[in-house]
Amino acid sequence: MLKKNASRLVLISLLLGSAHAASFTVGLAFDLGGRNDQGFNQGAFEGAKRAIAEVGGSIQTYEPKTLEEVGKGIDGLAKKGANLVVGVGFANNGAITGTAASNPDAHFVTVDDLPKGENTVGLRFREHEGSFLAGWLAGKQSATGRIGFIGGLDIPVINRFKAGFQAGVKFACPACKVTVSYVDNDTQGFNNPKKAQLIAAGMMKSGVDIIYAAAGASGYGLIEQVKAQPCLRASGLPEGVRFTSNNFASVPRSAGDQKACAGDARPTFFIGVDTNQNGLGDFDKNPATLNHGLTSVLKRVDNAVYSIVKEVAEGRPWRAGDRSFGLSNGGIDLAVDKYNQALIPEAMKKNLETVEKLVIGGTIKVPAK
Known part of the structure; x- marks a missing residue:
């Protein structure tokens, strides 16, 4: 009899769990750029999809078309019955905090900022850690010692990218210079690729050969500029700047690259x-030839969103406040794949792994500002 009752209780629990999962809804309010921005928004969407695929339920989304519309869909997602509402990007934080206060039975999350309220969580990242690794790589690989950073907006989260990147460059190459510029003075700076391309062009004119952009969709302007100017020529370098290395001489080039970069370039x-x-730097659609994307700093928004969606969907105890993601817990990473593996020799890759371990272990203290 006891065994039968126990079996019934297990069955009831499973049925209730299935019913809860089936009725669970997560609402995603994106920032400018939308769900397919190949960046921040897309990462959040992919993480939510992965969690829902495991626990069941559905996803509702809101995509702003203009800066003024950012945050306006959060209240609507809550009214539609979303159990968890995620605002992607700091620009959604005010709306998340306000809506959370009037919907105490739901849970709310801001990606990249810390909202207020006992039913809120902030998913924040140690961007400076991954940026340090990217800076170290840029410092080792630059042929001119001139490196660039383009931020979308002069705010703390973007300045964490900048601070870590600058520190990594200096750790690898004390003589290297990092030029810094911001796209705009409001959040439109994350959605203005034309201006970012102009900034990148100006940096290249000053001898910058590697540029890192933490600027959302504006970063595509940088990629377009690299595509338009895939090399620097010795004859075009400004006074006082010269080539000090030729680290990629043995990497095969496409016919177009060879033509555009003939001579001392x-x-x-x-x-x-x-x-x-x-892969966006694979301009000739051939991974075997030189790629113009040196690497990517992966801000694993997908992992962070996945973890919080799954936590709420499974009914685990709620823990309000700050959640921090970095190199040590799968929140930050550096991308090495078929596109850029030829750009990073094996010995350099091993040194990069050593640097990463030193950062994780605290031996290297990476500045956040």
Whole structure:
């Protein structure tokens, strides 16, 4: 009899769990750029999809078309019955905090900022850790010692990218110079690729051969500039700047690259951000030839969103406040794949892994500002 009752209780529990999962809804309010931005928004969407595929339920989304619309869909997602509402990007934080206060039975999350309220969580990242690794790689690989950083907006989260990148460059190459520029003075700076391309062009004119952009969709402007100017020529370098290395001489080039970069020239590179953008530097659609995406700093928004969606969907105890993601817990990474593996020799890769371990272990203290 006891065994039968126990079996019934297990069955009831399973049925209740299935019913809860089936009725669970997560609402995603994106930032500018939408779900298919190949960056921040897309990472959040992919993480939510992965969690829902495991626990059951559905996803509702809101995509703003203009800066003024950012955050306006959060209240609507809550009213539609979303159990968990995720605002992607700091621009959604005010709306998340306000809506959470009037919907105490639901849970709310801001990606990249810390909202207020006992039913809220902030998913934040130690971007400076991954940016340090990217900076170290750029410092080792630059042919001119001139490196660039383009931020979408001069705010703390973007300055964590900048601080870590600058520190990594200096750790690898004390003599290297990092030029910094911001796309705009409001959040439109994350959605203005034309201006980012102009900034990148100006940096290249000053001898910068590797540029890292933490600027959302504006970063595509940098990629377009690298595509338009895949190399720097010795004759075009400004006074006081010269080539000091030729690290990629043995990497096969496409016919187009060979023609555009004939003579005394060195390739230019972008460093991607948020998702793996290495493949966007494969301009000739052949991974075997030189790629112009040196690497990408992966901000694993997908892992962070996956973890919080699964936690709420499974009914685990709620823990409000800050959640921090970095190199040590799968929140930050550096992308090495078929597109850029030829750009990073095996010995350099091993040194990079050593640097990463030193950062994780605390031997190297990476500045956040």
